[in-house]
Amino acid sequence: MKLRTKIFLTFSILATVPLLLFTVFCYQRYTQTTYERMDVISSHLFENARNAANDTLDTIRQTAGTFNFYYNDGTSIISDLKEFKDSDSPPDTYEYFKMSQSFKRTCQNLLYSDQDIYGIYIFTPSGYIFDCTNDENGTIQSSYDFQNADWYQDTLDLDGALYVSGNAVHDCFTGGKQTIFFSQCLKDIYTHEVVGVLMLDCNSQMLDLSAVNTMPEVTLLTIDNTNTNDVLYTNYNELPSGFVNDGGNVQRTDLNLSPLRLTMVMDYTNLAKEFNVTAVLIIIICAVCITGYIIFAYIISRYMVHPVEHLSHKMSSQSGHTLIQSTRYLNRTDEIGTLYNEYNAMVESLNAAVKQDYQDKLVLLDAQMKSLEARINSHFLFNTLEAINSIAELEDNESIATMSLALGNMFRYTLKTQSELVTVQDELDHVNDYVTIQRIRFDNRFHLELDIPAEYLNNKVLKLILQPLVENALYHGLNYCTTGDTINIRAYAENNCLMIDVYDNGQGMAIETLTKLQSSLMEEASFTELGHRNKQSIGLKNIHSRIELYYGKGYGLTVTSSQSEWINVRIRLPILK
Template sequence: MRNLNRRISTRYKNLRIKYKLIVFISILLIVCLTFIIIGFQYAFNSYDEQIYRKSSQVLIMSSNRIEDELKNIEEVTYKIMGDDVIQNALLRSKDNSLTKYDQYQIEKEIWETLTSYIGSEKYIQSIHLFDRFGKEYRAGGVPSPNLYDHKDEMITKAEKGNGSNVWISLEGSKNSIFSTRQLKSYENLSLEKLGTLVIDVKLHEIVKELPKEWEDQEGYIAISEGDEIFFSEGNSTNVDKLDFTASDKQGYQIQNIYGRSFFVTYSKSPYANWTYWNVLPFGTMFAKVTMIKFLVIFLFLAISISSIYLVIRFSKRITNPIENLVSAMKFVQKGDFKLTENFTPSQYQDEVGMLHQNFFVMIERINQLINENYEKQLLIKDTEFKALQSQINPHFLYNTLESINWLAKVNQQHQISKMVESLGYLLRNAISLKDDVITVEQEVEMVEHYVTIQKFRFEERLEFSLVMDDKVKNAKLPKLILQPLVENAIHYALEMMIEPCEIRLLAYKEGDKLHLIVEDNGPGMDEEQLELVKKGEIKTRGNGIGLRNIDSRIKFVFGPEYGLQIDSEVNKGTKVRIVIPYQTRWDYV
């Protein structure tokens, strides 16, 4: 191996300068192209993960929306089952001595009642009520064509449900799903069978109104029970060819059918034991990215070929005079000193021209220039790479958050908008290096934005209250000493509790000192655990600012007599107090 490397090195060293430049530039371009391809592959993998996260979120939201509508319809079946008019009418219909007028009255009462329930839900196609003799009472629009073909099957499944709601999908009714429930008499708690209720639900209308994940894409949503698809959106001709088997709760797959790739996201739901599938054509999703990829590679190849061509032209302009000089020197080595009569000096006033004056000195200078050129090329590439790295600016993050906030407002997602605004405020103030010292009012505002975000997470479990004396609003203090205390209260109090947790923030002046208190009614700590916390021997969760860090900052700025105090009792909560000098002007460095 060493001999091979030595031969290659020797062969390279013996090449003419113009060929050395061509080889060097070619290797450099190949290395750059390799890094570009690796970067594209990494970007595609990251893009896959982003698509999966977005598809999973949209799919879960869509499944929740579908199930909410189905639960509403299930509630309608429950109301119909307990409706007094329906109960009385079905009990009266058992009487064999009824006249035709009485039967007409019963049919009218049932029809009017069922019609009133249809108006309560826009996704109900029709309602069918079969009494125990098989007679049908119907209200609504035209039912699915094969409903009556599977009438006995639905009645049997409803009986197995024993009064609970049962969802049934029928082969050939891809746009509908049926809710069935057995009706029983509540009179004297006899629980006598009165009939079977069947509601034809327009499942395709529910799915049609779901928000689309990718605009102008030919994707669709499918729903399966076990390994069998009972609903698919639109004219999905290839749905039967896809593999709808999933071992885990949620995930994604990339499947190929007839030369086309599909990005398939799935999520299992405990409701009715269904699995929701979101199928998107992989090619259309990556059409623009793939086009950019090939465009960049094409441009790179074009630039590479042009660079090699220019290097050849440039190297010839340099090496031709040198080759002429070498040829001339060979004559000189042979002792042919008449060369000066036939040798034409270089017309350029550069290093090559100086070679004609002093051969040995010029050879040394050319070697130095070549080495310097190599080093400069490497330095330029390294400088360009570092310059690209330094272009990542926090303003990109801020602008992205503003875009998310705008989209949330447009789509009436007020909670998302509020969270993004609060997160943007926190990031701007946390990342900003302009002011290390702020007012109490500004620090409290950061805490309020942080609590706003946490409230969307914990909802009613988080109860936050603020008591701040107006006199201390303009008092100065180091940035980020209150928000970590509230964060610790949430981690070690709220997250450990099932019932609501109250976190209080107090700020007041006492003499010439400023008191800042964060207290909670959480589980608290015993004396041994509290002592470990004060010594900083308990590792905090997450990557936040620890209590010992805050205490050290305060003592470093104001002196050892100030700092942070912790009081806690088991089952009575924890109180953290910060005491610093009260001042509206910052006199510390």
């Protein structure tokens, strides 16, 4: 890791980690406060909804209690109803008319004071029905048999407690509206006998809590009857489609009128989004501060490290035997100035030493060359090439150095006789040495592409089979770089054999020439001596014969071509590790 990177990371970590920790703390604390605030909002809304529902139910309870009230003279509606409780001795028509008028006078004030009550009815055991309505939901059906109705029997079973119907269209009324009705037994306080059943037919929206639901988009309010599971009120259909009911934020309570229950579900997920502005602002401030700290750390690290980096680059980029001095930061009086001045002194000393060593080597090389004149042997050629390479490097002539080194490698590889089998990597190195020479010769007018998977580089193949094919591709395929510019070597496995393709995009081969070559490759190979090399070894026929004689029938070369387009020579070899 570079020094600048280390200093930059050190400054960045020291600046950003505490800020990140502080931001995380602030964010968590804000989130905790947000949820505490949502709990307060939820509790307050739930309390208001409960109070509103209880106030409505208390009004109904008070209205029903009116009919149990006794006047100062000891009379009451209950005492008047005693005459109608016995079906065997019903009162005359006049008594019924008088009772009806008295009942309506009492009820009209109640209907006027409470707009949610559509009608008030009393059903007597003798079958008489007293009613007073505002015509919002009509009146009782004339043929309605209330004594056999389920609600009537349930009201009697409650023994004075209020019965609550479902929020529905009831078949007992002529109006056909959706309503909620409440019913209660009216009893003689002395004998405790039932003298009638009171019914209050009310507006279906009487329990509507939308007025107190200050957050209708995230709050579900429901009033239901726990005995019958009837829902008397809910705002479910008014909620947005994105409402999340995960069951984690539910509050329930029994209302003043049993068995009614209020349930509230608050969508904390969407409610929290309304508080996210501050949280996002905290994150943005943190991001801006971190960015500023990082920029500051970069500037500081660059200022401190740039002189050292410049000197390091100066030293690593030196080439040849002449070192170049630096002209920067020489006038600085701090450690950087001392470092640069000492470097220049060292460079000057090294240049003098290299010059002297260069002259000594020339003298030594001249002496060695004179001594070798009398001892030329099989190694003379590549030793000479190595000497040429050394001189070229000393003279900074890269082309001659590269060509002599590559040619020396090629001769050394050719003379190596330890084994006829080499690795694919060795063959490719030999090809690369050859291509290096030819690229200099042809001024980089062609290029070599290698598509050799790493798994095949250590496979054993016969020596000197790739470079002659590349040479043929260059001379005959690309026609000395006048036609085409690419030679491609590709290796792959097929039918348990190693296939190597040498392809060029040059002038191709005429059909007659291709046919003649293919026929030559099909001729029987003649065996002389395994591993024997002669002047014809670079020919395709000789390569094919060597492969066939070494590995057996079925292995060797296959040549295909498209005239004026391409030539492909395919080598088929066994897979040997």
